[in-house]
Amino acid sequence: MELPRVPTNAILQQANLPKRSIMDRTGFGTSGRPISLLANHFNVSIGCPDEIFYQYSVSIRSEDSTVVDNKGIGRKIAEKLCQTYASEFAGKRFAYDGEKCLYTVGPLPRNKLELTVILDESIAKQRPSESGKRSKHSVRSKTFIVEISYAAKIPLKSVHHALQGAEAEKLQDSLRVLDIILRQKAANKGCLLVRQSFFHDDTRTFSDVGGGVTAVKGFYSSFRPTHGGLSLNMDVSSTMILKPGPVVDFLLANQNLKDRRNIDWEKAKRMLKNLRVKARHNNREFKVIGLSEKPCNQQFFSLKVKNGGDARDDGETLEITVFDYFVKHRGLELTFSSYMPCLDVGKPKRPNYLPLELCSLVSLQRYKKALSGMQRASLVEQSRQKPPERIRVVTDAVRNYNYDDDPLLVSCGISIEKQLTQVDGRVLDAPKLKVGNGEDFFPRNGRWNFNNKKLFNPCQIDCWSLVNFSARCDTSHLSRELINCGRNKGIHMERPYTIIEEDPQCSRASPFIRVERMFEQIMAKLPGPPEFLLCVLPERRNSAIYGPWKKKCLTNLGIVTQCTCPSKINDQYLTNLLLKINSKLGGTNSLLALEHSRSLPLISDNPTLIIGMDVSHGSPGQSDVPSIAAVVGSCSWPLISRYRAAVRTQSPKVEMIESLYKPLANGEDDGIMRELLLDFYQTSNKRKPSQIIIFRDGVSESQFSQVLNIELDQIVKAYQHLGEVDVPKFTVIVAQKRHHTQLFQASAPENVPPGTVVDTKVVHPRNYDFYMCAQAGMMGTSRPAHYHVLLNEIGFSPDELQNLLHSLSYVYQRSTTAISIVAPICYAHLAAQQIGQFLKFEDSSETSSGQKSMSITGGVPVPQLPRLHSSVSGSMFFC
Template sequence: MIGRTGFGSSGKHISLLANHFKVSVKNPDEIFYQYSVSISSEDNRAIESKGLGRKIIDKLYQTYSSELSGKRFAYDGEKSLYTVGPLPRNKYEFMVVLEDSFAKRGSPSHDGILSESGKRSKRSFQEKTYKVEISYAAKIPLKSVSLALQGAETEKLQDAIRVLDIILRQQAAQRGCLLVRQSFFLDDSRNFTDVGGGVTGCRGFHSSFRPTHGGLSLNMDVSTTMILTPGPVIDFLKSNQNARDARSIDWIKAKKMLKNMRINTRHSNREFKITGMSEKPCNQQLFPLRVKKDDGTYEDQAINITVFDYFTKHRNIELTYSVYIPCIDVGKPKKPSYLPVELCSLVSLQRYTKALSTLQRASLVEKSRQKPQEKMRVISDAMKNYNYDDDPLLASCGISIEKQYTQVDGRVLEAPKLKVGNGEEFSPRNGRWNFNNKKVFTPTKIEKWAVVNFSAKCDASHLSRELINCGRNKGIFIDRPFSLMEEDQHNRRSGPVIRVEKMFDQILAKLPGAPEFLLCILPERKNSDLYGPWKKKCLSDYGVPTQCMCPVKITDQYLTNVLLKINSKLGGINSLLAIEQPSRIPLINDTPTMIVGIDVSHGSPGRSDIPSIAAVVGSHSWPLISRYKASVRTQSSKVEMIEGLFKPQADGTDDGIMSELLVEFYQTSNHRKPTQIIVFRDGVSESQFNQVLNIELDQMIKAYQHLGEVDVPKFTVIVAQKNHHTKLFQASGPENVPAGTVVDSKVVHPRNYDFYMCAQSGMIGTSRPAHYHVLLDEIGFSPDNLQNLILTLSYVYQRSSAATSIVAPISYAHLAAQQMGQFLKFEDLSENTYGKDSLTSVGTMPVPELPKLHEDVQGSMFFC
């Protein structure tokens, strides 16, 4: 990581507020003492549950406070606790007793849980004893924070910040919040937003301490996590499966979905974890019941009784729809315990970690967006309500937190001029422009093409006529389509791959040769299962550029957006930066420069069997910086560093990504090799910055040298982050900050080279700036030149007529990974596709490779 080289000065000054709250430290010489914690039960089994761990440590503090000199703890819920100043001794062993309500072993318990042994008994309280061992581990001086704020590099900075964050987390845990990393969520229905499918968005807060150029600050932001919709289990299942009633539920799916969820019972108000479901319905599932005699003893012989009869006859609980459906099992594998579904409700604040569907995501975005003023009010209220200053651990360090937003000086950079057809130049206004009465810069001519219609609702003939007319207005000449192919309605019941195959049979039979372009009308607007097989067939098997669409309403704006994509895919250019031709881009116009965008997309959360997809785009046709080629590969699941940038083969060749992009640059740039490479890397955290330099940059240099080059190009490496919690607000006025706003002081890192930029104007909700970190700058940009280059790279995105929130090369890499990831629906791979074990451990089995793009589309912007 390089240090900051200076501050930018260009642009119009603007007064801003940031959601950072100044932290004062009156006792900077205090030292945190870290202690290792080991908790085990009476039978020496380690306790892994964070919730139970916190209860045990709380009880330990209540019981043994005097032996610990009344020292307060900050416990991380796992293996460490921290104190301000040392404990009297370096090593302790305590026995902690917790009262645990439980049901004695027996058949149906007092709580009405049915187990397959004999007796019934009332709930009782059992004391459980745990052994807690505490031993000294390390000292963490609070002074390392103030040293870092003065610009010194200190090893212990992150450790000290982590202790402060653990104190905040402990506060939230004591209030009964759900903790997700540095965010916390209260059980309050006012913060819940139903997004469908049994899933609810839960609004909470992110809070973390940040060392900044303006001093230590608390970064407070609104945060959202997904939880299972609390309430009756049957309501959850109906919503999750979109079922009309209990009888319509697929119970095999339900069993898989419900496993490990926590429930509360209506009749006894106890909490359990679901371990499975009964094989038979409630009125057929038998268990042995030992009947109590008048003298209080039990019959020797148990009688078999159904779960339904037990609850209705022995417990006098009326059951309605549970009669014909399976029971919930909360027992152990060899000792099931059954509960009728209608007596069970899902406990609140249980995280839902699967990927959201497109509809759920759209619903969440729509319902959870907040205007800048509303977001500011919600954060201000949280700062007042949570009384961080009252925390005894923070108080003992002399830490106090201001309640006012940090005032920040920002600058609004001037948008670059753009050039379109007929030599017209114009300046975008607040990050936007339109193509009304404008023609594209370099139009394509589409002569041999066809329309393929999978939708029964869309009139393909009318659509193609409107597209041709709109194209003429934009300067794109489109001939009449060679053919309009409607899907045979009998094929609609087939699977997506077969439907695509049959449509291609029709194309091959009707067209005299390969078309230049295929327009595909899909039946569903979002997540059509035809999309992946169709793209694979066109781009991999036949090398035909294709555009998919599903128009709800055919408007001029909609058709213009579609035409911008088509023109880019077929080699046209919609708009150029005015400084690209003739080239007047500082530090790039005189020296062959390649711009690279890198993104890695991972499978759904919790799916370690799905490979990750690495996409890298590289600019070509220097001195242009608007044209890109993509190279996409699969790699080991959840691996963030790219494995295939340099891939030497046994025959001496390099089959890596970088070699492919370097050759393309050379062939399209008058046989000039790049002597400068600017790398934009998306999606890595601060802890991985060194890996980007040590692993990925190293591979790029090796790929360049492998092509026979001795002189290595100069590199500038920049990480772009969208996933952070700093928000910027206008100090005067309710609107979002204007497009082109940049901040490189006060809330940035005290030493490292970073800045925030809002390249686009937020039309709805609150803008989130991109956070750029410069890891290396061998090219030697001034702060103004670099910030202006990054802004201009947000205006070269060919798919739309608006600036992008993050530089276009990263947006393109993201699109390429997304689109080629659809080629193989990894979620649907069966065991016999890649061998029996491949789905349980992609890391140990060969990772399935993506089909290669056809050579006719390899160099195209197919991802647009």
């Protein structure tokens, strides 16, 4: 499809695209067999819906006019306000968010208040007595000025209007106030607050995941308007904290050491900075600002010691080591601190040194860095809860927290039921699949296998090679078994042209060098580029070889490759490997029977492009790592099982995809959608899509309108840039997995069956959304996908749409199970993840051609990804 010159009328259409609104629900589904379910929503009744919340702005400053923004101090001040100024608040209780907002039910007597709060802080005197021991604790007071001024009214009635299906202006504000009341109750009990979750300092909820990191279980709680009324959504939650206890034990665990003498102190300094510790000798808490330059027995400081009892005598100043001071003057026993640096818990210009041996990490300090593969696996293993246990834990929490007793909720007449909400669900029939030799079969319980079956469209592999970076793998056995298994599945594989083992001398070189040396051997031993390379990696997870290897194969040479690191070679493992290989080489493992017979409602009769969109961000704490935007599009209409991907970098942490449409100075479009539209045209018998179904992952409800009015606008402009005047019809669906609604069978202890759909009671009162659990939950509790239909110009009925999404969970070519979310989104996630490895393991000598692209949002230059080689760009390389 040649890129035509853009007509003037298309340019005019691009300039003024209409603003779109999120659609309302058009109906409910009816297909499938009924099933009685429970949801972790607790019905809420509002006895006084006419009450009004009054919002007040809060400003806190110390005596020297320094603004106080610490949430912990803010909450202490708010508590003191409540105790000291009851008359100024007319006896009203208030909800405080810990920052700048305070809420009351009804108004305060005055719109503006300026109040003084004195906090008593228990401290130890810094000057030692003659004996060298510190004197008893004394009390130091600190004064704060609190300004409170009226800001707004928030009527509780907005919740009532929203539940009736109206669009209420202050709905989110009202729900926010109610959620702040819940969080304040948790904060008053000393919980760690993480957004809408809270965590107790209770070792029974702690689970060690390795590396000095502990998982702590808590609860998520939030008020939500639903089709069945206002509800309290309560769920089990978890977060990561640093393992509390002796600092030295933490460092050993963090650095995976057994001997204290092997601690990397530079690494320890970075890890400990800004953490809170408690000193054993005086039971005080301190904040760590760094480590001493010298060991404890060599780090001197000045100590004033009085002579006799004369108060007028300033005494003499001694130079003493920290070690000697604590041993001789404080009478403490230190067994291993002498050779270690001290913790500096003072000010930048006034150090205050403490031996590590005396210090323990305070509990409930969040760990915000990315978890390793081992830590993630441990977390998943320890977080699993079967449905009955999860039901018990959540219902016990609602009963134990006694939210009904909160004075603010009581004044609004709010009461909360203590039982899970009963919900009517439906179980959709699994779609019929087609495999090789024209065979049809129905998956059972969301699963199937290829035992004694052929793949629907198996590929033929004539020239391939096996390369081995692992000294542990028997490559001859692997290739022989792979060929035999492939023959059983219909894949004809010749013997590998050659098997190339890595030179042992290269194993200590950098990943980039190891890959280059391997390719030198490949080029020397093969007569030409192979169709396919099977690469055995040295590690199963996070292998440093993976990124450079994939980049070399996919961008420089255009060779399809499959990486593996087999621990056990059996038929199931080899079958799973062949499913990926067959998909990458253009084969098809299975098809929907409806897809094969061209009888998919509304899709088979009209050229329909299905796209999945996802953005992958850097790990927590990596604010300078570019985000990766990946979009996959279906190929070969009327099929909906084959996809290709287009990937771009964009500004760090930006969620909206910037490169869907990317006009250049020469008038051409270098955007993602142009690639996908042209590929659809070339693989679909020169048909242009008249319908486009968009699946978007990773956005929150506050970003829905941006999906409709920023990303969709770019897609329309990309389509118009190809010279098209008639814009396709769109259906736009957002998929969410990170939500807190769980579904349980009402009469059985097992997970809900695959195909379970809920579109009543716990869904939004007005917007078009539903929950679907397509997968079979084998371990733990299944989490349903939450789908939000933002636009439906194509006109799918609820049953047609729900059955389509259910079917799209069965076309994931690398699996023989229904997956938890539609395949296009999973493919987009895989593509972003794989291409992201190009940047993660980029050799320092190799930048992406030194090119930078300019972000359309922030003007921040980000490195461009190298484009995929034309030989593989249209393949399912990500599978």
